[in-house]
């Protein structure tokens with residue numbers, strides 16, 4: 589098996605990075621017209637900066653107001669607009685769904701794509717995949733594209749205005765990266781691009797985990813006061829770049845499969861991807877029989893930033909045996925990344941690990957108190 593590592597062509601991050609968007613795009617040889625797929629809040633925050641930086645760098649641009657769902661219908665609408673405008677580059681600005689839509693449109697039209705995330709809530713911005721939903725918001729499919737984004741531009745001035753819960757969810761998604769990457773590498777399974785992992789990808793995944801432990805709580809405190817600090821910059825990089833490169837080029841395992849399982853019960857719908865993934869990490873550690881010291885390190889971190897460590901914290905305080913069975917079955921469905929674990933995983937094993945994770949997490953909160 590060949591080793592494959594993939595990444596965006598360019599990653600730019602910093603305070604007021606949006607002011608350099610045109611310049612950064614021009615530096616890559618991109619040319620306009622540019623169609624920007626922007627959520628309402630991204631447009632409100634960024635349109636002033638776009639009106640300066642894009643014409644300055646020679647880009648004509650137009651904004652498509654994102655409909656709210658990365659659905660087949662929305663992708664089709666943006667494609668029509670892109671063709672009418674004769675767009676030669678697509679820019680996504682906003683949360684994950686706006687970026688996923690921009691990426692899907694660019695892939696279909698064979699155009700370069702730029703991601704401008706306005707939150708650091710997941711590791712999706714750097715990846716070469718989109719999650720497609722129905723217009724009602726139900727998961728439909730994951731689409732893999734040939735190429736990662738040409739440019740990912742992260743403006744930490746914008747991230748600093750975002751709700752704390754979203755940054756914390758991004759830490760939950762990033763928390764899984766190292767544990768899932770290590771499992772994939774140890775089992776010599778294929779990464780998200782169909783190749784073996786590289787030492788580079790694994791090292792980035794490890795750095796991602798270390799950055800969370802070192803900077804997580806301080807970065808969260810900074811964001812709560814809308815302050816940009818070196819620690820917040822490092823944490824945003826961990827959530828966005830390190831986690832993104834780590835998961836795509838090393839692979840996913842039980843934690844993300846358990847997340848997918850949790851989505852099978854509607855009670856978890858109000859909870860974010862990264863919140864459910866964080867609980868999935870605990871389940872993975874138990875499934876793998878990892879030592880107590882690792883479990884304790886993860887519990888301490890999760891509780892310190894307010895990530896869920898119990899079922900009650902993801903809406904499942906009253907989980908019935910039937911609900912648990914549904915979660916376990918969905919987690920172990922054919923094709924799930926849980927099968928990247930180096931042993932066969934049955935639904936019963938997942939159900940046991942979920943119950944145990946909840947008990948250990950509850951005990952931890954009971955002993956150490958809820959996050960302050």
Ligand SMILES: [Zn+2]
Pocket residue numbers: 710711761844861865
């Ligand atoms: Zn994820």
